[in-house]
């Protein structure tokens with residue numbers, strides 16, 4: 343490729359060079375973009391730029407030639423047409439404070455790749471971005487789905503969803519974030535897409551716990567299925583569309599995270615189930631397990647909106663050392679004497695309707711060449 347062609351490639355920036363930031367950088371580069379990564383540690387920036395490796399977070403993966411990295415945020419952000427954010431959720435606000443003066447006056451899309459809520463405020467990452475950068479929410483997008491970094495870095499075929507209140511922003515980001523092994527769908531349900539990613543982490547911790555205890559597939563399938571009900575009830579109460587929770591960002595991610603030993607949330611749960619204390623688990627985890635910090639703020643939001651989350655409540659009790667991990671399973675839904683209906687607690691009786699609408703939406707997507715129907 344000539345220098346001229348190289349320079350004509352769209353330029354994008356990824357802030358955060360952990361496993362997901364680096365993998366997403368590879369997705370974008372393999373999709374044709376010139377990618378600049380921002381890494382906190384200069385030695386990691388050097389390794390990405392010179393050796394085209396990130397040996398700590400993505401061992402054995404060769405990164406594309408058109409990916410470079412710097413430890414200077416100013417350098418990383420200069421000239422970016424899209425900015426992707428992938429630091430641990432609890433560190434986003436402090437990083438945005440540094441980013442703010444560097445993007446003042448810019449209107450480029452800002453894309454959250456994160457799957458946590460802020461511990462103190464319970465805010466989703468797109469809300470923190472909007473607040474801290476004081477920017478138009480139509481510029482903000484979020485990416486979510488069954489996206490275990492190492493599998494994608496090995497170029498195993500995967501789908502994701504890009505959500506933005508603005509269809510135009512979602513489309514622009516999805517066009518950039520795709521290649522031969524990665525496919526981005528779009529929707530406009532930011533709340534559902536973000537909460538799908540946050541909530542499946544909590545259910546994955548529960549699955550890890552029962553795995554660690556030694557329970558088998560019936561227990562896990564029961565928790566996954568009832569977990570999806572909790573996720574849907576919670577997200578809908580916050581304003582999400584129920585269909586989103588049946589899609590890639592909900593059910594899709596729930597399956598991937600609950601099944602995979604690569605999942606950090608699942609791993610953290612397994613250690614808890616094996617009898618390690620919360621403090622020991624935090625010490626042992628080398629990477630970000632967002633679920634651990636999201637449990638308390640999610641339960642606060644659930645209580646405020648009158649949604650019951652018995653599985654997540656039990657995860658909190660195990661984290662607090664107030665419940666023996668072995669006791670997590672028998673109380674799958676409720677422990678009162680009245681048999682409970684299987685449908686969502688919202689009592690809308692709309693389970694069939696939600697299923698039908700997701701089926702209809704899948705058909706619409708096929709008709710529109712993989713995109714959501716206009717206004718979907």
Ligand SMILES: NC(=O)c1ccc[n+]([C@@H]2O[C@H](COP(=O)([O-])OP(=O)(O)OC[C@H]3O[C@@H](n4cnc5c(N)ncnc54)[C@H](O)[C@@H]3O)[C@@H](O)[C@H]2O)c1
Nearest residue numbers: 359360361362363428429433456457489490491629630632
């Ligand atoms: N790894 C995955 O498979 C995956 C997939 C989808 C989404 N996510 C989400 O992506 C986000 C990032 O996760 P990850 O997997 O890349 O985590 P990671 O633990 O692999 O990497 C985190 C990165 O953030 C850096 N970091 C830590 N504290 C920081 C701070 N205060 N300021 C700036 N940088 C800091 C670390 O040095 C590291 O480079 C999380 O919200 C996670 O849920 C991860």
Ligand SMILES: O=P(O)(O)OC[C@H](O)CO
Nearest residue numbers: 487488489490605606607
């Ligand atoms: O490793 P986890 O548990 O953070 O999960 C990674 C991704 O969110 C899976 O989609």
